[in-house]
Amino acid sequence: MNSTIHCFIPFAGKAQADKTVRGLRENALVGKIYLLATEPTTEIIEGCEVIRVEGLQHSSTLKAIAERSDASYSLIYTKYTTLEMGYFALDRMTMLAADSGAGMIYADHYQICGDNKTHAPVIDYQQGSLRDDFNFGSVLLFRADALKESVSRMRADYQYAGMYDLRLKLSQKYSLVHINEYLYSEVEQDTRKSGEKIFDYVDPKNRGVQIEMEQACTEHLKEIGGYLQPEFQSIAFEAGNFAYEASVIIPVRNRIRTIRDAIRSVLTQQTDFRFNLIVIDNHSTDGTTEAIREFASDERLIHLIPERQDLGIGGCWNLGVHHADCGKFAVQLDSDDVYKDEHTLQTMVNAFYEQNCAMVVGTYMMTDFDMNMIPPGIIDHKEWTPDNGRNNALRINGLGAPVPSIHRYCARSRFPTPAMAKTTRWGSTSRAATRSVASTT
Numbered sequence: 442m443n444s445t446i447h448c449f450i451p452f453a454g455k456a457q458a459d460k461t462v463r464g465l466r467e468n469a470l471v472g473k474i475y476l477l478a479t480e481p482t483t484e485i486i487e488g489c490e491v492i493r494v495e496g497l498q499h500s501s502t503l504k505a506i507a508e509r510s511d512a513s514y515s516l517i518y519t520k521y522t523t524l525e526m527g528y529f530a531l532d533r534m535t536m537l538a539a540d541s542g543a544g545m546i547y548a549d550h551y552q553i554c555g556d557n558k559t560h561a562p563v564i565d566y567q568q569g570s571l572r573d574d575f576n577f578g579s580v581l582l583f584r585a586d587a588l589k590e591s592v593s594r595m596r597a598d599y600q601y602a603g604m605y606d607l608r609l610k611l612s613q614k615y616s617l618v619h620i621n622e623y624l625y626s627e628v629e630q631d632t633r634k635s636g637e638k639i640f641d642y643v644d645p646k647n648r649g650v651q652i653e654m655e656q657a658c659t660e661h662l663k664e665i666g667g668y669l670q671p672e673f674q675s676i677a678f679e680a681g682n683f684a685y686e687a688s689v690i691i692p693v694r695n696r697i698r699t700i701r702d703a704i705r706s707v708l709t710q711q712t713d714f715r716f717n718l719i720v721i722d723n724h725s726t727d728g729t730t731e732a733i734r735e736f737a738s739d740e741r742l743i744h745l746i747p748e749r750q751d752l753g754i755g756g757c758w759n760l761g762v763h764h765a766d767c768g769k770f771a772v773q774l775d776s777d778d779v780y781k782d783e784h785t786l787q788t789m790v791n792a793f794y795e796q797n798c799a800m801v802v803g804t805y806m807m808t809d810f811d812m813n814m815i816p817p818g819i820i821d822h823k824e825w826t827p828d829n830g831r832n833n834a835l836r837i838n839g840l841g842a843p844v845p846s847i848h849r850y851c852a853r854s855r856f857p858t859p860a861m862a863k864t865t866r867w868g869s870t871s872r873a874a875t876r877s878v879a880s881t882t
Contacts, residue, residue: 445512445514448515451477452476452477452482455484475490476489495600498600498601499603503603503607510583510588513535513584513585515583519580534548538584541618542615544587544611544616545587546582547580547617547619548578549561549622550563550579550627551623552626563576563619571662573836578625579627594610658832678847685717686768687771687789687790688717688771689707689718690774692754693729694724697727698777698810704718709783710783711784712787715768717741719761720744723746770789770846
């Protein structure tokens with residue numbers, strides 16, 4: 442069988458890459474193997490060509506790969522750890538690539554850490570997806586002609602966002618297809634807790650990355666006609682008849698350890714307006730219900746237990762927003778969050794009037810249960826700006842917990858209803874505490 446795949450793998454020395462190279466060579470489909478070295482090296486692996494590159498995510502690296510993509514397919518491996526392809530995995534990937542006509546194929550895989558082998562499934566790519574941290578796994582098989590054509594349309598020279606730019610350009614003309622099969626294994630070296638990893642995109646150390654990601658995303662939206670100009674309607678705050686200026690809404694299920702503090706942080710707010718607290722208790726079984734009832738003497742608390750059994754966090758939000766006593770401003774607070782101080786709610790509501798905006802985006806700090814700051818610390822959401830925030834928000838992993846909105850806008854949005862378990866953003870060992878509040882239109 443003729444070789445149809447050229448492979449491109451990160452290279453930090455023979456000891457790091459040798460086993461990966463030997464494994465790839467066992468498949469007759471593999472032709473040339475290129476080693477991507479970000480530092481000068483005198484080490485070589487026989488039969489491989491070393492390519493000196495600026496960085497694995499650099500635009501120039503992808504252009505160098507495209508120039509050498511003269512086989513039918515190009516495989517890019519994105520990790521330095523050993524790659525072990527499954528039995529006939531490359532045959533399977535090329536067959537499905539040919540059958541689907543996809544520009545890129547990716548698959549489920551295993552992660553090996555010591556003696557532990559875990560499943561690492563990925564999800565289907567949806568047309569129009571912009572998330573810059575979408576997990577494709579570490580093995581990307583490109584149709585070579587699609588790769589070369591897409592790279593030819595990459596105009597910017599990115600240090601960090603090159604792969605993201607390529608994926609957006611590719612998605613404009615070609616499909617990205619997920620194979621729901623476990624086709625390779627990789628060794629997991631990043632042993633940070635998931636709560637630390639999920640905020641990589643907002644880690645202050647990664648601000649330069651975020652600027653480039655925003656540029657790539659904005660360019661893509663303009664190319665496909667999806668860019669939103671910074672043009673806004675004036676908000677008429679006097680519209681509607683509300684008994685309360687604001688309602689803090691807390692959806693909760695089984696948060697006995699944090700729900701009391703969350704409720705207390707709301708009821709101790711000092712404001713010059715009327716507000717209430719709507720807690721949607723989604724059939725808790727751990728004592729959360731009883732904990733909420735401890736505050737029943739405060740008439741500002743509205744404790745709702747849905748009649749339906751199928752409401753996720755979005756469904757609970759819908760229930761709260763559509764309650765007859767929901768205020769003019771609906772303010773999200775997660776059940777494991779607390780406000781910074783007693784003036785936070787006033788600050789958020791003031792921001793609506795001061796900036797004539799429909800939604801306020803907050804700044805907050807990640808802490809443990811003892812209120813000690815934990816990585817990544819303060820989340821300021823600088824990616825939300827008046828000029829480009831609406832576009833930039835499409836690519837990031839959420840806007841954070843303290844997000845108030847005008848009632849009439851969020852009430853007509855009808856929030857989706859994912860499983861309630863998805864509200865466990867920080868896991869069971871940490872909580873978030875609101876530090877300050879920012880806003881934009």
